[in-house]
Amino acid sequence: MILAVQTFNSPGVNFKTEVFSVLANIAWTYLLHQHYERTKVSIYNSDGQSLSLTAMLERPDCPVSEGTKNNLRALKLIRDKVEHHLLGGVDPDWHALYQACCLNFDRTICELFGDRLSLSSELSLALQFARMEIGQLGSVQSHQLPKKIKAVDAQLAEGMTDEQIADLHYQFGVVYTLTSTSKSKAHIRFVLPDTPEAEAIENILVKYKDAGKSHPFRASDVTKLVDERTEEKFTSHNHTQAWRFHKVRPRNFKPESKQVNGKFCTYHSLHKDYSYSQDWVDLLASEWTDPKKRNKIKAVKLNKS
Structure with a gap:
């Protein structure tokens, strides 16, 4: 060597x-x-x-x-x-x-x-x-x-x-x-x-990206965009099912960085909320038009925990 x-x-x-x-x-x-x-x-x-x-x-x-x-x-x-x-x-x-x-x-x-x-x-x-x-x-x-x-x-x-x-x-x-x-x-x-x-x-020390540019969509924006791009109704309830199904973020608003899938989602500590990327919108729009994938997401049970 x-x-x-x-x-x-x-x-x-x-x-x-x-x-x-x-x-x-x-x-x-x-x-x-x-x-x-x-x-x-x-x-x-x-x-x-x-x-x-x-x-x-x-x-x-x-x-x-x-x-x-x-x-x-x-x-x-x-x-x-x-x-x-x-x-x-x-x-x-x-x-x-x-x-x-x-x-x-x-x-x-x-x-x-x-x-x-x-x-x-x-x-x-x-x-x-x-x-x-x-x-x-x-x-x-x-x-x-x-x-x-x-x-x-x-x-x-x-x-x-x-x-x-x-x-x-x-x-x-x-x-x-x-x-x-x-x-x-x-x-x-x-x-x-x-x-x-x-x-x-x-x-x-990671490469800095402006979250406003890389993840510009709030949950309501994602819901609206996916709903417009698909024939099947897509609601905020479905969006919650989707991010839980794909495990792109934790359920609380004090996440550790490793719990957030940076490709699809980012957490804003100042505003204490999440925003989402174009990749996330594209993924959901694609899956929501597929009956099998759509049914898997819809099967996710939401509870208070």
């Missing part, structure tokens, strides 16, 4: 994605082989071949998190592609996957074999040594992927939910903030996903 990181960070190497995906795959294979050998589980198949990383990830006793598994599945897909295609030149687009892979590796090796084997001193700045200016960040964000890379990029997240993609064990998230500091102190710092600091970043 150290070799994978050192190669990736080498300024003279243009084969970064290809080399990292191959070496990291081997590193994880050796790590899990060692784990199973220590737990007296054979790492060999009936044909004498050792277990592949893919096979070990699918075992029910695999000792890594689901987010880590998804990260390694994505890495394997990239590794398989580099056997047939040159993918270099778009390395920054998958930095988040590679950074998560490094942090996951260090966490796993410590959990399985002890903190004395931590690679934190070698991997603490893995994949990112240079400071990045705002202009550079903008350049990375606006980078246009070639068609074959777009195809691979689409495959990486195929079948995954938004929650799985947002998992810090799958891909590492970095929050950039503007602070008053001297140039010598300006830097990018990586935080381990399982630490309280990472949780605070995930919960607090």
Whole structure:
């Protein structure tokens, strides 16, 4: 793994994605082989071949998190592609996957074999040594992927939910903030996903969106819009049944953020009420025209609790 990181960070190497995906795959294979050998589980198949990383990830006793598994599945897909295609030149687009892979590796090796084997001193700045200016960040964000890379990029997240993609064990998230500091102190710092600091970043420092623009509809607006777009009468009672059926918000007006489905609903602490998005209106209008889905929503019993 150290070799994978050192190669990736080498300024003279243009084969970064290809080399990292191959070496990291081997590193994880050796790590899990060692784990199973220590737990007296054979790492060999009936044909004498050792277990592949893919096979070990699918075992029910695999000792890594689901987010880590998804990260390694994505890495394997990239590794398989580099056997047939040159993918270099778009390395920054998958930095988040590679950074998560490094942090996951260090966490796993410590959990399985002890903190004395931590690679934190070698991997603490893995994949990112240079400071990045705002202009550079903008350049990375606006980078246009070639068609074959777009195809691979689409495959990486195929079948995954938004929650799985947002998992810090799958891909590492970095929050950039503007602070008053001297140039010598300006830097990018990586935080381990399982630490309280990472949780605070995930919960607090999120991309700000104006709720008035992203969720412009009150419950009465949603009721009216859905009723107008469908032939079946849609009432405020039905709307309550719908949000309870889909569990888009809690029943009270002092919700925790994790209880609100941000795609469809948001809570306004100042006004102590909820508003809803266009996606929510579209979903209800679609479901209300489907007799089976409509009946499921209508079947929801409302009570005082």
